[in-house]
Structures are given as structure tokens and as C-alpha cells.
Amino acid sequence: MSAFAVRGTAETPGVPPGGPVKGLPWAVLRLHRAALLVWGAFLLAALGMLVWEVEITADSVRDRMAACERTGGGLCRLQNLTDYSSTIGWASTLVYYSFFAVAAFAAGALIGRELENGTAQLAWTQSVSPTRWLAVTLAVPAVLLTVGGTVFVFVFRWAWAANRDLMGDDWTFNDVFAARGPALVAYGFCGLGVGALAGVVLRRSLPALGVACGVMYLVNHNLEKYREDLWPAVTPAPTKGVEMSQDVWQIGDGTGRFHPRSHYWPMHLVETGIVLGVAVLATGAAFWVLRRRTA
Amino acid sequence: MSRVGDGTALTAVGLGKRYRRRRGHVLRDCSFRLPTGRICALVGPNGAGKSTLLQLAAGLIRPTEGTLTVLGTSPAAARERFAYVAQGKPLPLQLTVAATLRLGAELNRARWDQPAAERIAYGHPTEQGARDGALEPTARIRSLSGGQRTRVALALAFGKRPELMLLDEPMADLDPLARRELLGALLGEAAEHGTTIVMSSHVVAELEGVCDHLLLMGGGRIRLGGDPEELLAAHTLVTGPARDLTGHTVVESRDTGRQLTALIRPGGPPSDDWQTAAPTLEELLLAHLRNPKAPDLFTEDTEAGEEKSGSEAEGTKEAEETGKPGETGEDQENEENARA
Amino acid sequence: MTTLLTSTGTSSSASPAVGRGLALSVLRLHRSALWLWLLLVVVLSAAMLWAYGPGYDAADTDLQERCRKSVETCHFPDGPAFIRYDRAVSYSTLAVTCFPFLVAVWAGAALIARELETGTAHLAWTQSVSPTRWLAAKLAVPALLITAGTAVLVPLHRLVWDQDAWLRSMDWYDRSIYPSSGTLPLAYALCGLALGALAGLVVGRALPALGVAFAALLAVYYLGNEYRLSLWPTVTVTGAKALNLPDDALQLDRGVITDEGTRIANNLACADADGVAGLRRCLADSGLDEIWATYHPRYHYWPLQLAETGVVLAVAALAVTAAFVLLRRRTATEGVAV
Known part of the structure; x- marks a missing residue:
């Protein structure tokens, strides 16, 4: 029997040959490698789509539209326009609403699943306190979302401004409004926080996933609905009549109040603040619940 | 076979755990003391609360009453110094065996013994080469059988070089050869490093020659605690x-x-x-399990440093006998007062 | 002496009882989904009934009042009554539209994949239920419930929208309500169920199966959106008839035929001519022979719906067949190597 006894080798801790990322962050990345790859591919595809449209297809679209002038069809022009702008629109819409996927991932796979099948508890008995586990498990995706989201925002701003004459939308559109500033990243954080809270409270991956997506829908839907009220609108002077310039956000209650373009940043930053507030609250609550449950 | 330990591995005083209002207490008024350096068997009927006790000791859940100290401090503070293997042996299914050991190394950066972990995971090759069913480093956890997963889970525990090992039914999935290997490794660990080992198990016969401390759980509390030889001598x-x-x-x-x-x-x-x-150990345990009203018996004092050495009689008084054989409705309070 | 127990007589009579037992066990196992589904149906029905009756009346009277007072309100409907009505209608439409995706996601994750992952499917298979039967019950019971629920929700939805004409004029072909009317919601929901089951069997793990099922249904939905209008032959008219298309026609294309006989599409020349005489003059002036217009009239609604339903159900049938084939190949339903 003693042949199999564990002989104590020199008690040096076996530090593994590490790359730049070590310890718990390495563990988080390794465990969720598949999700990381999917997210990376998705982001690269969206970025690639934007760059491709602006650099490569814009010129051919312009050529085709010039050709349209000759045949005299308004529909032809519209067709080409929508092809171009809808591709850009798809990229921004998909990336904007990807916070649903982030919330689903956080609740389902990142937190809920690990709590459900015990691998979180495994980490807790491998010298990682529950609080540190939750912190790093959320921090790693948060860093990735920040980097990826920021890159996307800059690329999108460039792409959107590049060929204004080819695009039929304006700054008031839902996805354009959100994707041209930090709100995009804030929504990602919110998805993480809400997903984490759902996962910690429910401890089962599928119900947590459903609840997290539901909550994110409520938050986003209400923000989109009341977006125009985020900042006081401008009431036109009675003599001027209804402002008909293209670049304003008309308040839809028929009173003629509107938001000029200069209101974009205040409105956007207020929305960012609200979303970040929800994210912070949800994350804090998740930590609190976890502390209460574990030693 | 008892080794004198000068410290306390685990102490519980009045420990209680209740999950939900309706279900009542899983642990209630549980008190015991486990000195260091012992190999302790935690025995009890299904549902007695063995897993709950181990989870409390591992700091995974909070007690609702009482206190529990692990290696002299709270479970959270001692996190790096003990190892715990849950009953279901949870492992990340998507990783390979090598990646799981790497996970252990990354998470326990302060103290990790890779050779020890690998020895448990991959086993010793026999003369004919790698033994049957030996683990490949590139095998995914998902594809492993229950017993193979147990080996990996135990490898994670051993690699931590812990001072205390809390094992919830570690032998359940193992084949006879692996079981002997594991017992040998545990004994070796205890001999080399003085590791305290707490194993919950059902197979009394296996533990009989190996364990030098026994904790019998029943009714949510510890009913027998101490060196099996002393306990047997008392009956x-x-x-x-x-x-x-x-x-x-x-x-x-x-x-x-x-x-x-x-x-x-x-x-x-x-x-x-x-x-x-x-009596044999099995008879002793069965008798106590069949009679929940029999009084508790501890051959160790709950205070550290007042441990009696092996040959002497225990420090508990017999309580009053009601007279009729078979009726042993002892007063719990007397027992507590006698012990304290 | 041993006697052989012949149980052949009992096996056939046990089938209906076993079938019912299996159905009940499916319901029991997915009890929470059942409750959620019932809740959804009840809440949506209540919301739509309210929108159809009291909600509409209140909004209608309120808006007429406001319209009398200020012209702007006629074009920008507002007011608390209208907002409540609008909210009820929008949310119920959203729910009916999204419902197939919910089904796909649930079928992918919880119905099949989860059971395979945790091994409870194997439990069922060793409880005298063959895998084929198990899958059939798993598909049949939700399909029945989905059909029942859709049969309640879609007609209600139609009622609400038909009445909505004055408040918010939408046409029969409007993109946001066409897929949630007629037989399409049921078709997409059943397709979601089938794709979810197939994804669950193929992938075998709950969360990835969820993603795959969602993506698959999204792809089917997108293709349906794209090719919706080409599923039934369009109507092409020329001449004066092209000038005055029926009111609720879905105009697809307009064009001209030149004197040389070339057919040019996407061209609005002479489309605004005034009557037959004006048209003839315009054609003569521009050197054109004829103008034409292609459209779907309103009575194409049902053929288009049924054609798309057929395609979607065919996809569902394919998915179900693939699922059964895959299951048979994996499990020993006959005890011999395939």
C-alpha cells in the first residue's frame, strides 16, 4: 500500500507555465472559451461588414445610383439606398441588441450554470472566495465588452458619418442613437449585472436566462420609449411654426416640441447613466445575495 | 493507532442548519471536536446531514445556529488550507483532464503540487504499462466514467497540499483497485504531512483498519465521537x-x-x-443507528488540549437508567453538562 | 415445471393507457412551462379582449373629442385612453410574433437537450418507453397545446387589428402584422418546436441547443420574410387598369413597354396620367406602347398565407423526420447494429 503513498516532493508550489493571463482570470477564459470565440467572431463580422460597406461597396452603390438617374426610376434609387443602409443598419442593430445575448450568457452559462452543477463551489474550495470568484468572473467579460464595444462605437461612428447621402436614417433611430456612444458598452454591463443577479438568486441556468432576458427587455424597452423625455425638449417660438428640418427629433405628441441635434450627447449620457445605474445596482445585489448565502 | 495531535482540525459548538421553514433542521445542536492528524470516518444514515456538515466546514453555506471553526479560524479564512470534494464530484465538463489540473494549479497559486495531483489522476503504471482505464491527459471530463471523474476530483484535492481534507463519499464510484490506491494515498498523506482527513462513507468494513477517529451522525447531531478502539472498549x-x-x-x-x-x-x-x-465496529454502529435514543458518547473533550490518551477510559458519566431494558430515554441535558 | 407467461394479450390493450400515461408524464415534467404557457394565453386573451371592447371604445370616443378640439390630434393620436389601447395592442402583437421563438428556445433547451444531458431521458427509456415513443410524445403534447393556444390567440388578434383601421391604418400585408395573422403563427411555432427538438438531439447540451434552435428559426423566419411575396403568382395588369389599382393592393412593381417592345421594369413613366385619354396621349408622347403594374390583390392573402404555411410546415416535417432518424440510429430500438 505504501508504494502508492504520496511522497512529498520538494514543497515548491507547482507554478504552471503561464501566459500573460494567470490565476482566476485564466480559469474564466478557459472555461468559457467557446463563448469567447463566438463573441469574437460576431464582433469581427460586424466590424468587417461596416468596413466593407464603407470602403468597398459605397462606390459601386454610387455608380449604380448614377445609372438609375438615366432610367428615371425612383424605385431603383431607393432600392440601392436601402441595400447599403440596411447592411449598416443590421450591423448596428445586431451589436446594439446583443446585450440580450450577454444577459443570457451571464445568467445561463457564466453564473447560473456554474452554481447549478457545482463547478462554482469547486472553485470556492480551490482557494477562491465566493466574492472574488464572482468579481473576477464578471470582470473578465466586462473588460472584453469594454474593449470590443469601444472599438465598435468608433468604427460605427466613422461608418455612419462616411456616406450620409447614401443612408436613410438619422441620429434619432434606436440603434444609431445607442451605438454612437458609450451607451452601447453600458448596455453590455447591464446585461452582465442583471444576468449575474438572476443566476445567483435562481441558481438554475434556464430560469435565470429567461428572467435576465425579460428584465433587460423591460429596461431597454422603457428607455427607448421614454428616450425623448430624457432631456427637456425645445419648444419652438410661436412665430416659427413647426420645425421641419431633417435633423431634429420631433416629439410625437403634436405640440411641435423637438430635440435639435445638439441634444444628442445630453440625452445619450443620461441614458448611459441610467443603464449603468441599473448595472451597478444589479451587480451589488448579486454580491450581497452571494455573501449572505456562503460563509 | 491514534496519533497525538496538538491542534484542532474541526470544532463545532451547537451547530445547526435549517434550509427552509417547513423542512426542519438538517443539523441541530451538533457539537464535536476533531484533533489534527486524524483520519476520521463520518458515518451515518442517508439524510443524516453528513454532506451538510462537510459543506458547512468547507464554507459553502452558512450555519443557522452555532459556530464552526476550521483549523482554528472560520472556514472562509482557512480556504487555502483545506480541500473539499463534494459528493457529486462536480467538474467542468468541457475541459480535458490536463486542463482541469491546470485549473487547480491556476486557482491555488500559493500552494500546488503538480506531481502529487498527477500521481492521483493518472495513477501508477503497473509492470505491464498503463493500467486499464487509466486517464489520458487529453480526455474530456464529459467522456469519463464516474470513477474516473472521482480520480480527477481527488487529484484536485491532493494537489492543494491541504492541512485538512473533507471528502464526501470519495470511495463510492471507485473500483476495488482504485479504492486501495486511494486509501493508500490518504494514509501516506497523513503519515508524511500530518494531514487531517475526514471521509464520509457507508462502507464501515473498509474504514475499520484505516480510521483512528469516528464520528457517527444521527438525528442531526454527532452521537459517537472518538477513537474507534476506545469506543469499542466502552461497549x-x-x-x-x-x-x-x-x-x-x-x-x-x-x-x-x-x-x-x-x-x-x-x-x-x-x-x-x-x-x-x-462488539465489532459494525455492530456498534448499527446498534446506535437503530436506537436513536441512546445517549451520545464522546471520548474526546470539546476543549482543545484536554484530550485523553488512548488507553484510559473516557471522560463521560453514565446517565441514569430508567430500569427497563430497552428503554434508554436519556436526558440530553445531562450529557451536555457532563461534557462541558 | 415452468409455465411461460404469455402477455401478448395484454400488450395491445395496454397501449392506450401507456399513451395517456406518457402524455401525462410529459405534462408533469414540463409543468412550469405549461403554467407559463397558460398564463401567457390567459393574459394575452384578456388584453386583446379588453383592447377589442372597452379599450377601443374608450380610445375612440376620447380621440374623437380631441380631434374636434385640435386638428393635430387627428394625425398624432394621443391621450391616456389611446396610450393604454396602443400599449395593449402593441404588446399583444409582439407576444404573438415572438411566440414561435420562445417555443423554439424552450424546445431546444428544456424539452429535449436538458433531458439528454442530465440523463433523465435514459430514465424514461428504461421505464418501458421506447425512445421513439418518448420523442413522439414529447413532440405531440406541446404541439397540441400550441395549436390550442394559437387557435385562441390568433383570431382574437385578427379581431383587434381589423377594428384598428381608423386608429392606426395598417394594411393586410404590413410586415409587422402579416406574420402574426392567419395560419403563420401556428406554422412558425410548430417549426420552432421541430427545430428545437432536432437541435436538442444533435447538440445534446441545453444552452448550445438553445442558441442553435434560435438561430435556425431566425434563419427560417428571415427567408420567409424575403420570399414571402413570391410564393404565389402575382397579377399583372396593363393600360388603364394599371392606373387605378384596387385600394388595398400590395403594389410590387410598375413599368413600361416601349414601342420597340422592350420591357422596362421599375419605371414610373405615365403612371400619373389622367384617365384613358390622358394615358394614350402620354404614351404617344413618350414613345411607349403600354404601361403595366404588378401587384397582389387582397384576395391573395389566404393563398399567400397557406403557401408560406406549407413551406414552413415542410421544414418542420423535415426536422421532425431527421430527429426520429437520428434517434433511431443512436438507440437500439431493434437490438441490431444499423
Whole structure:
């Protein structure tokens, strides 16, 4: 029997040959490698789509539209326009609403699943306190979302401004409004926080996933609905009549109040603040619940 | 076989855990003390609370009453110094065996013994080469059988170089060869490094020669605690004509009308017409499990440093006997006062 | 002496009882989904009934009042009554539209994949239920419930929208309500169920199966959106008839035929001519022979719906067949190597 006894080798801790990322962050990345790859591919595809449209297809679209002038069809022009702008629109819409996927991932796979099948508890008995586990498990995706989201925002701003004459939308559109500033990243954080809270409270991956997506829908839907009220609108002077310039956000209650373009940043930053507030609250609550449950 | 440890690995005082209002207490008023350096068997019926106790010790859940100290501090503070293997042996299914060991190394950066972990995971090659069913480093956890997963889970525990190992039914999935290997490794660990080992198990016979401390759980508390040899020495199987057994604590008795067989803790030398025999550990445990009302018995004091050495009698008093054999409704309070 | 127990007589009579037992066990196992589904149906029905009756009346009277007072309100409907009505209608439409995706996601994750992952499917298979039967019950019971629920929700939805004409004029072909009317919601929901089951069997793990099922249904939905209008032959008219298309026609294309006989699409020349005489003059002036217009009239609604339903159900049938084939190949339903 003693042949199999564990002989104590020199008690040096076996530090593994590490790359730049070590310890718990390495563990988080390794465990969720598949999700990381999917997210990376998705982001690269969206970025690639934007760059491709602006650099490569814009010129051919312009050529085709010039050709349209000759045949005299308004529909032809519209067709080409929508092809171009809808591709850009798809990229921004998909990336904007990807916070649903982030919330689903956080609740389902990142937190809920690990709590459900015990691998979180495994980490807790491998010298990682529950609080540190939750912190790093959320921090790693948060860093990735920040980097990826920021890159996307800059690329999108460039792409959107590049060929204004080819695009039929304006700054008031839902996805354009959100994707041209930090709100995009804030929504990602919110998805993480809400997903984490759902996962910690429910401890089962599928119900947590459903609840997290539901909550994110409520938050986003209400923000989109009341977006125009985020900042006081401008009431036109009675003599001027209804402002008909293209670049304003008309308040839809028929009173003629509107938001000029200069209101974009205040409105956007207020929305960012609200979303970040929800994210912070949800994350804090998740930590609190976890502390209460574990030693 | 008992080694004198000068510290306490685990202490519980009045520990209680209740999950939900309706379900009642899983642990209630659980108190014991486990000195360091022991190999302790945690035995009890299904649902007695063994897993809950181990989870409390591992700091995964909070007690609702009482206190629990692990290696002298709270479970959270001692996190790096003990290892825990849950009953289901949870492992990340998507990783390979090598990646899982790497995970252990990354998470336990302060103390990790990769060779020790690998030895447990991959085993020793026999003369003919790698043994049957040996693990490949590139095998995914998902594809492993229950026993193979147990090896990986135990490898994670051993690699931590812990001072205390909390193992919840570690032998359940293992084949006989692996079981002997594991027991050997545990004994070796204890001998080399003085590791305290707490194993919950059902297979008493296996533990008999290996463990030098026993904790029997029942009714949400510890009912027997101490060196199995001392516990056995404190009990006698008596057979004889039906007679009352005042002066002795009766754990279990069976009356066939003519003959009475009883397991007792003698309060003095039994009379001559009794035949006495020493019970086996299995008989002792079964008798206690069948009779939840038998009084608790501890051969260790709950205060650290006041441990009695092996040969002497234990420091508990026998409580009053109600007179009729078979009825052992002991007063719990007397027992507590005697112990404290 | 051993006697052989012949149980052949009992096996056939046990089938209906076993079938019912299996159905009940499916319901029991997915009890929470059942409750959620019932809740959804009840809440949506209540919301739509309210929108159809009291909600509409209140909004209608309120808006007429406001319209009398200020012209702007006629074009920008507002007011608390209208907002409540609008909210009820929008949310119920959203729910009916999204419902197939919910089904796909649930079927992918919880119905099949989860059971395979945790091994409870194997439990069922060793409880005298063959894998084929198990899958059939798993598909049949939700399909029945989905059909029942859709049969309640879609007609209600139609009622609400038909009445909505004055408040918010939408046409029969409007993109946001066409897929949630007629037989399409049921078709997409059943397709979601089938794709979810197939994804669950193929992938075998709950969360990835969820993603795959969602993506698959999204792809089917997108293709349906794209090719919706080409599923039934369009109507092409020329001349004066092209000038005055029926009111609720879905105009697809307009064009001209030149004197040389070339057919040019996407061209609005002479489309605004005034009557037959004006048209003839315009054609003569521009050197054109004829103008034409292609459209779907309103009575194409049902053929288009049924054609798309057929395609979607065919996809569902394919998915179900694939699922059964895959299951048979994996499990020993006959005890011999395939």
C-alpha cells in the first residue's frame, strides 16, 4: 500500500507555465472559451461588414445610383439606398441588441450554470472566495465588452458619418442613437449585472436566462420609449411654426416640441447613466445575495 | 493507532442548519471536536446531514445556529488550507483532464503540487504499462466514467497540499483497485504531512483498519465521537437471562423471552451470569443507528488540549437508567453538562 | 415445471393507457412551462379582449373629442385612453410574433437537450418507453397545446387589428402584422418546436441547443420574410387598369413597354396620367406602347398565407423526420447494429 503513498516532493508550489493571463482570470477564459470565440467572431463580422460597406461597396452603390438617374426610376434609387443602409443598419442593430445575448450568457452559462452543477463551489474550495470568484468572473467579460464595444462605437461612428447621402436614417433611430456612444458598452454591463443577479438568486441556468432576458427587455424597452423625455425638449417660438428640418427629433405628441441635434450627447449620457445605474445596482445585489448565502 | 495531535482540525459548538421553514433542521445542536492528524470516518444514515456538515466546514453555506471553526479560524479564512470534494464530484465538463489540473494549479497559486495531483489522476503504471482505464491527459471530463471523474476530483484535492481534507463519499464510484490506491494515498498523506482527513462513507468494513477517529451522525447531531478502539472498549455485548440492567447504559437490547442480548456501556463489572463479548465496529454502529435514543458518547473533550490518551477510559458519566431494558430515554441535558 | 407467461394479450390493450400515461408524464415534467404557457394565453386573451371592447371604445370616443378640439390630434393620436389601447395592442402583437421563438428556445433547451444531458431521458427509456415513443410524445403534447393556444390567440388578434383601421391604418400585408395573422403563427411555432427538438438531439447540451434552435428559426423566419411575396403568382395588369389599382393592393412593381417592345421594369413613366385619354396621349408622347403594374390583390392573402404555411410546415416535417432518424440510429430500438 505504501508504494502508492504520496511522497512529498520538494514543497515548491507547482507554478504552471503561464501566459500573460494567470490565476482566476485564466480559469474564466478557459472555461468559457467557446463563448469567447463566438463573441469574437460576431464582433469581427460586424466590424468587417461596416468596413466593407464603407470602403468597398459605397462606390459601386454610387455608380449604380448614377445609372438609375438615366432610367428615371425612383424605385431603383431607393432600392440601392436601402441595400447599403440596411447592411449598416443590421450591423448596428445586431451589436446594439446583443446585450440580450450577454444577459443570457451571464445568467445561463457564466453564473447560473456554474452554481447549478457545482463547478462554482469547486472553485470556492480551490482557494477562491465566493466574492472574488464572482468579481473576477464578471470582470473578465466586462473588460472584453469594454474593449470590443469601444472599438465598435468608433468604427460605427466613422461608418455612419462616411456616406450620409447614401443612408436613410438619422441620429434619432434606436440603434444609431445607442451605438454612437458609450451607451452601447453600458448596455453590455447591464446585461452582465442583471444576468449575474438572476443566476445567483435562481441558481438554475434556464430560469435565470429567461428572467435576465425579460428584465433587460423591460429596461431597454422603457428607455427607448421614454428616450425623448430624457432631456427637456425645445419648444419652438410661436412665430416659427413647426420645425421641419431633417435633423431634429420631433416629439410625437403634436405640440411641435423637438430635440435639435445638439441634444444628442445630453440625452445619450443620461441614458448611459441610467443603464449603468441599473448595472451597478444589479451587480451589488448579486454580491450581497452571494455573501449572505456562503460563509 | 491514534496519533497525538496538538491542534484542532474541526470544532463545532451547537451547530445547526435549517434550509427552509417547513423542512426542519438538517443539523441541530451538533457539537464535536476533531484533533489534527486524524483520519476520521463520518458515518451515518442517508439524510443524516453528513454532506451538510462537510459543506458547512468547507464554507459553502452558512450555519443557522452555532459556530464552526476550521483549523482554528472560520472556514472562509482557512480556504487555502483545506480541500473539499463534494459528493457529486462536480467538474467542468468541457475541459480535458490536463486542463482541469491546470485549473487547480491556476486557482491555488500559493500552494500546488503538480506531481502529487498527477500521481492521483493518472495513477501508477503497473509492470505491464498503463493500467486499464487509466486517464489520458487529453480526455474530456464529459467522456469519463464516474470513477474516473472521482480520480480527477481527488487529484484536485491532493494537489492543494491541504492541512485538512473533507471528502464526501470519495470511495463510492471507485473500483476495488482504485479504492486501495486511494486509501493508500490518504494514509501516506497523513503519515508524511500530518494531514487531517475526514471521509464520509457507508462502507464501515473498509474504514475499520484505516480510521483512528469516528464520528457517527444521527438525528442531526454527532452521537459517537472518538477513537474507534476506545469506543469499542466502552461497549460490551452481554447475553444472559432476562434481568434488569440498572447501573449500565443500554444502547440496544433484544429480549427473546428466555434470553436477553444487549449492547451496553457497563457502569461496573457485569454480574457473573452474563456472557460478555466485544462488539465489532459494525455492530456498534448499527446498534446506535437503530436506537436513536441512546445517549451520545464522546471520548474526546470539546476543549482543545484536554484530550485523553488512548488507553484510559473516557471522560463521560453514565446517565441514569430508567430500569427497563430497552428503554434508554436519556436526558440530553445531562450529557451536555457532563461534557462541558 | 415452468409455465411461460404469455402477455401478448395484454400488450395491445395496454397501449392506450401507456399513451395517456406518457402524455401525462410529459405534462408533469414540463409543468412550469405549461403554467407559463397558460398564463401567457390567459393574459394575452384578456388584453386583446379588453383592447377589442372597452379599450377601443374608450380610445375612440376620447380621440374623437380631441380631434374636434385640435386638428393635430387627428394625425398624432394621443391621450391616456389611446396610450393604454396602443400599449395593449402593441404588446399583444409582439407576444404573438415572438411566440414561435420562445417555443423554439424552450424546445431546444428544456424539452429535449436538458433531458439528454442530465440523463433523465435514459430514465424514461428504461421505464418501458421506447425512445421513439418518448420523442413522439414529447413532440405531440406541446404541439397540441400550441395549436390550442394559437387557435385562441390568433383570431382574437385578427379581431383587434381589423377594428384598428381608423386608429392606426395598417394594411393586410404590413410586415409587422402579416406574420402574426392567419395560419403563420401556428406554422412558425410548430417549426420552432421541430427545430428545437432536432437541435436538442444533435447538440445534446441545453444552452448550445438553445442558441442553435434560435438561430435556425431566425434563419427560417428571415427567408420567409424575403420570399414571402413570391410564393404565389402575382397579377399583372396593363393600360388603364394599371392606373387605378384596387385600394388595398400590395403594389410590387410598375413599368413600361416601349414601342420597340422592350420591357422596362421599375419605371414610373405615365403612371400619373389622367384617365384613358390622358394615358394614350402620354404614351404617344413618350414613345411607349403600354404601361403595366404588378401587384397582389387582397384576395391573395389566404393563398399567400397557406403557401408560406406549407413551406414552413415542410421544414418542420423535415426536422421532425431527421430527429426520429437520428434517434433511431443512436438507440437500439431493434437490438441490431444499423
